Amino acid sequence: MKATHSNEDVKAGTDVVLTVTNLGVGFFPDSARRYDVVRGVHLTLRAGQTTALVGESGCGKSITAAALGGPLPRGMVQDEGEIRWAAGVESRPGRGLAYVFQDPGECLNPVFTIRNQIHEVLPTEERGNAEERLVELMRQVGFAEPARVLASYPHQLSGGMQQRAMLAMALAGRPRVLVADEPTTALDVTVQAQILQLLKDLQRQENLAMLLITHNLGVVAAMADYVHVMYAGQIVEAGPASLLQAPRHPYVQGLLRALPRLRGPRQKLQGIEGSVPPLGQRPAGCRFHPRCPVARDICRQREPEWKAVDDQHAVACRAIGADGWE
Numbered sequence: 001m002k003a004t005h006s007n008e009d010v011k012a013g014t015d016v017v018l019t020v021t022n023l024g025v026g027f028f029p030d031s032a033r034r035y036d037v038v039r040g041v042h043l044t045l046r047a048g049q050t051t052a053l054v055g056e057s058g059c060g061k062s063i064t065a066a067a068l069g070g071p072l073p074r075g076m077v078q079d080e081g082e083i084r085w086a087a088g089v090e091s092r093p094g095r096g097l098a099y100v101f102q103d104p105g106e107c108l109n110p111v112f113t114i115r116n117q118i119h120e121v122l123p124t125e126e127r128g129n130a131e132e133r134l135v136e137l138m139r140q141v142g143f144a145e146p147a148r149v150l151a152s153y154p155h156q157l158s159g160g161m162q163q164r165a166m167l168a169m170a171l172a173g174r175p176r177v178l179v180a181d182e183p184t185t186a187l188d189v190t191v192q193a194q195i196l197q198l199l200k201d202l203q204r205q206e207n208l209a210m211l212l213i214t215h216n217l218g219v220v221a222a223m224a225d226y227v228h229v230m231y232a233g234q235i236v237e238a239g240p241a242s243l244l245q246a247p248r249h250p251y252v253q254g255l256l257r258a259l260p261r262l263r264g265p266r267q268k269l270q271g272i273e274g275s276v277p278p279l280g281q282r283p284a285g286c287r288f289h290p291r292c293p294v295a296r297d298i299c300r301q302r303e304p305e306w307k308a309v310d311d312q313h314a315v316a317c318r319a320i321g322a323d324g325w326e
Contacts (some may be wrong), residue, residue, distance in 0.1 A: 015047040017086050017209040018068070020099075024080025025060075025067050033092075035279040035314045037076060038064050038233045045177055045209040052224035052241070054255075058276040060233040061213045065179045069097040098170035103183035104162035108154040114165050115150035121172045130271075138166040142198060147208055160191035166280045167195075167202065178203070180276045181213040196223060217244060217259055228283070229255075232276055232287040239313030248315045286318070294319055 004162065020043040025181060027035040027296055029201060038060045053061045067078045088217055101107050109117055118137060119130055126133050131256055138146030141164040154162055163183065170178060184192035212223055220227055224241045229252050237249040247253050254272040261267065276290040286304050289295040296318075304316045 004178075006309045008081065008107065015086065018045040018046055019043070019082070019084045020045075020068070020081065022081040023064065023067060023078065023083070024304045025075050025076055026079045029075060030229045036233060036282065037279065038224070039080070041081070041228075041235055043211070043228065045211060047176070047207045047209050048203065048215055049228045050203065050210040051228065052213050052214060052222050053230060054220055055212060055215065055230035056215060056255075056276050059230045061230055062181055063233075064230070065099070065181055065211060065213055068095065068177075068179065072101055088168055096175060097177045097179065098168050098175035098317070099172060100163070100170050100183050102185040104166040105154060105186070106157065107166060108162060110154055112153070114151065114152055114154070114157075114168075118150075118169045118172050122168055123173060133172075136162070137171055140171065141165070141168045141202050142194075159187050159190075160194060163191075164198070165186065167198065171202065172205065174206075175208070177209045177211065179211045179213070182215075182218075183212075184219065186201045199223070217255065220244065232282055233286060234316070236288065236317070237313075239265075239309065243309075243313050247264055248309055248313075249288075250294055250318045250319070251288050254291075254293075286316075 014017065020041060023038060023041040023043075024036070025038040027037050029035070041064055042258060043051060043064075051169065056106060063076065066072050068083060070141055072078065105243060108114075111284065118134055121129070121197055122133060134150055135146045138149055143149045143164065147163065149157070149165065154165075156280065157165065163186075178199075184195050199210070200223070202208065212219070214220060214273075220241060221244060226237045226239070227241050227243060228235045229247075230236070231251050237243065237247060237252050244252075247256065251272070252272070257270040258272060260269060272291055277287065277290070283290055283300070285301050286292070286295070286299045291297040292299065298318060304318045306314050306316050308314050
């Protein structure tokens, strides 16, 4: 039985850009202790495809993304697994991979102009005609007045304009993978829609593989080809984005029940009791069992194995349907 949460079989024939196998990140507060931050994560990112990493705050989504090539927080180390790039792809940040974060106002340097900041990440071979390339990038992300924006400081731009400038900076190195970590959280609803459409357009133009990190299931439905749902540092369910229409893991079902709905019959929102366990307090067995409405004794004693729902959809749970208990 196939029991993997890699998306290797999704959209067969699409070029694989980055493969992550059994990724683990540990936190070492001192020489005697290691806390399990992320464990056993598999990802396959393909050109032109968006993979969403979903879950509550504190589940390990951003740490997983940082482990792909960016700096990890102090004390954290990627000490398990393998990150493998396709042949010919440079893996350093800004070339093979680029990041766009949720608060561009915090990421842009307030004492340098947008021109200075994007110029800094241009490949060396493109700095001879830098101005032409900078204007091209500004137009690519939707600025009608490139010269004015390039001469501006971050505080002179709106939140949406700052995020577009961040996207231009990310594209400056001609990456193959774009990591978008909550890219619309700090923006109002109208600007959110514009940025999401821009991400789609840029992905199509550049044939980018995109890793989208979010807790917004509406964004996932609009953007993702494939979904990994993460809880307490582990993936608990993965498959095509259509899995959100009929999820099998109790955690994913709970996330959907907590989602406000504007259409259909009025229903009371149902939250998930409790919270994501912090480092050092993660329970034995299934990490979700203290919050799970259907947990049994075996859930408290043994970690669940992956079960294939079909050839593209898998879940780490001992209860799949009413008769799924081991």
